[in-house]
Amino acid sequence: MSVSDEEPWSSLRQADDARLSRWEASLPPGSGEQAPSFSRYVRRSWAQARRGEVMPFALEVDGVFAGQITVSPIQWGSLRQAMVGYWIGGAWEGRGVMTLALAMVIDHLLRPQVGLHRVEVAVRPDNARSLAVCRRLGLEREGLRRGLMHIDGEWADHVVHVRTAEQMEADGALVARLAAKAR
Template identity: 40%
Template sequence: MIEPPRPLGRHPGWPASLGPLRVAAGLVAVRGPRLWDGGAWSRIRLRDRDHLERWEPTAPGTWEDRNATLAWPGQWSSLRALARRGMTLPFVITVDGQFAGQVTVGNVIRGSLCSAWVGYWVASHVVGGGVAPASVALVVDHAFMMAGLHRIEATVRPENKASLRVLEKLGFREEGLFRRYLDVAGGWRDHLCLALTTEDVPDGLVNRLLATGRATIPQ
């Protein structure tokens, strides 16, 4: 069993590198985004447009412009600034050391709420290989144990069965339906709200994956 550490620092939980865990697709780890990630990020995003665009919020400009290599520095700078202010915990997912997606804890609110949301995407070539559950488990455990959060929620379109399976494997509970919640793929879409609190997973999500054989710790 992995023992939880204590939160440290002015903005606890940032920066950090987490993992690895071994899953079917390879060794999964997460780390902070880097400026030189832009090339790999853009190649995957442009290649996987059909895999990603229908689930992501509508944004100005074309997919090609928003996901070009030149678009990355602005995103990287914004993520870093938000992380330094303690408002988000942004991570890059790697599989066998190669860029394979992102997982982000956003809208961090402290005080009496201590809550945030988690969002993620993974490259199409590693879908089904255990990458999404492993990376989300690493980051959510970190948010609870090191960042000192109490509740993490995720919102997913009901049609996104793959993403719902990821959250169900990790034990997220469904709490309700948000009607016309986000503008996605050009329309206001309903989203299911799923959530976890620290009381739901006292031993952590990574330990849950290890116990069920969905992941192992490399020797």
């Protein structure tokens, strides 16, 4: 993500607001926080990325901004784990784009060059499309986290799916597995 993505990001988010808003993180009432402007969000993300805390990715399809994947928070030390969140524009929904993009990101995170041990994807139990992405990737369903995140105005439960470095070593990269299924 960069500041130059603001116009396509904003246009896509506005066009898909009705579809995306029910999955959108929100600030709890009384938190005293305000959602940052896009440019502030990008600057903060890049500062966090330089510290190894976040990896923000813009998703493009044929040169057109199509969505976003964010790896955050990244935790080092004895945990060596991260959580991945994502969204995609409606024009690309159901075409396998996010499944492939998420596979690429998870593979990247678990490889020795980055060196994470564990990657989590938390999905609301009623988000059938995201649950299908996790299923297609063969991510292990670990369990339910009650009230994990404030979403669309309320604390929402999430089902957590996991992939570990040991699973990647035993089963191979997710991208290779997707390619094999496509043949």
